[in-house]
Amino acid sequence: MADDVIKVLIVDDSGFMRMVLKDIIEKQSDMKVIGIAKTGLEGVEKAIELKPDVITMDVEMPELNGLEAVKLIMKKNPTPIIMVSSLTSKDSEITIEALENGAVDFIQKPAGSVSWTFRSVADELLEKIRSASKVDPTKLTRKVTIRPKKPRITSLLRGKKIVLIASSTGGPRSLDAIIPNLPKGINVPVVVVQHMPPGFTKSLADRLNRISELTVKEAEDNEELKPDTVYIAPGNYHLGLKANGSRVYTYLDKSDKINNVRPAADFTFNDAAEIYKGNIVAAVLTGMGKDGAKGAFKIKHYGGKIIAESPKTCVVYGMPKAVVEENYADFILPNYDIAEKIVELLGGK
Known part of the structure; x- marks a missing residue:
């Protein structure tokens, strides 16, 4: 052979x-x-x-x-x-x-x-x-650990901010290292785009909810974003964001696939950049392809911060590699250090 x-x-x-x-x-x-x-x-x-x-x-x-x-x-x-x-x-x-x-x-x-x-x-x-x-x-085989000492929040984070996360192949393991390590009190919404079919995104959200301090749920249509809540884009829908005054709402979109995927991180990142401008912390995690790279460019344009998962912990170093090669990444970190960096960038210590 x-x-x-x-x-x-x-x-x-x-x-x-x-x-x-x-x-x-x-x-x-x-x-x-x-x-x-x-x-x-x-x-x-x-x-x-x-x-x-x-x-x-x-x-x-x-x-x-x-x-x-x-x-x-x-x-x-x-x-x-x-x-x-x-x-x-x-x-x-x-x-x-x-x-x-x-x-x-x-x-x-x-x-x-x-x-x-x-x-x-x-x-x-x-x-x-x-x-x-x-x-x-x-x-x-690397065991994902939830750190007993979570990042400390020194005060309520001020201003309208949001955390965005994109992931694909290998994503559930990296999300396991990040979402449960985000402490209650970050006072911002978190939106996750994980490439998965319908049904599986609901199971992912339910499992993360059981092991996290933040509330984790599958996003619904026309839902107001709340602080300390993680919204997982549902399978087979792009997850969009729209502003109405000072409030931001979700919407589900069945338009054509982007980067051959639906949900696509670029769709969500693009909407978020228009609403939140520079008040975004985005992480692009393990996965095949380049989804998230164009969205990362727009976030960077407005002054937001981009974290790319390091090849050290990526199962597939595709999506983060595309971000790094375009020089959009402010930080390149293994998945177990990303939660701490997110809190730091939001204003915690």
Whole structure:
């Protein structure tokens, strides 16, 4: 087998899904299925034995579900894993937790747990396998810690300010290092654009809300921005901002994708820059592509501050790299130092 061929292990309890995944992957000249497992436990054993470059992992399986399999593989033989998830609230919750425990990315089955239309997302799957094969597995095993001593707020922050965060592949892990470390009392709204389909953004918001001092929720249409609240852009909608007097409201937009994604950070950043001018602290985190770079340019134009996540903690150094290469970044920091810098830039100590 050629050195440049991506070796893939398929873990799925559905015979139909195993067949479809194998057929899609093996039609590629740069990929090879080197093993198939029917349960999570068998998947862990084959991950150790076969040492694949990438694993596709079903969420719900007998013996050991996808989340528990991810945890064990990350302990025993760290490997880039792509979760294959159906859109149920249970599966989306498990998928989000798997991403926070080391899985690189996920792909959504178009319909149901055994999707007869899975071939419609074949191109997306192949793109994600190729991207995952380039990820350094050691970055997937670093434990995200919530610092016991959070940044101190010396006084209520004055003036109309906002925090903006853009993230994609690897984003849930970086958000886990940032949002729970933002202390209550920052007195500004936080808007997060994470590239994810509908349903998964709600699960992400709910999980972050459980472990954070700030209120974290999925953004709704025509909702007034409140301080000490984090708004996650809902999947498949651009999240816009509009001012009405001194108040700022959200709006959901179904216009064309930007940078091939919806929600797009550039859409949100652009609106925010027009309203908040220089009173913005924006962070561009791990992810493929360049979403956030054009928006960062506009924020910089008005005098706002830009933080780019360092390659040290990025799962994919794409979006932050685009910001750094254009010289828009005021700070380049690992994800575990970003919350402290945000508070400092807002006016805390």
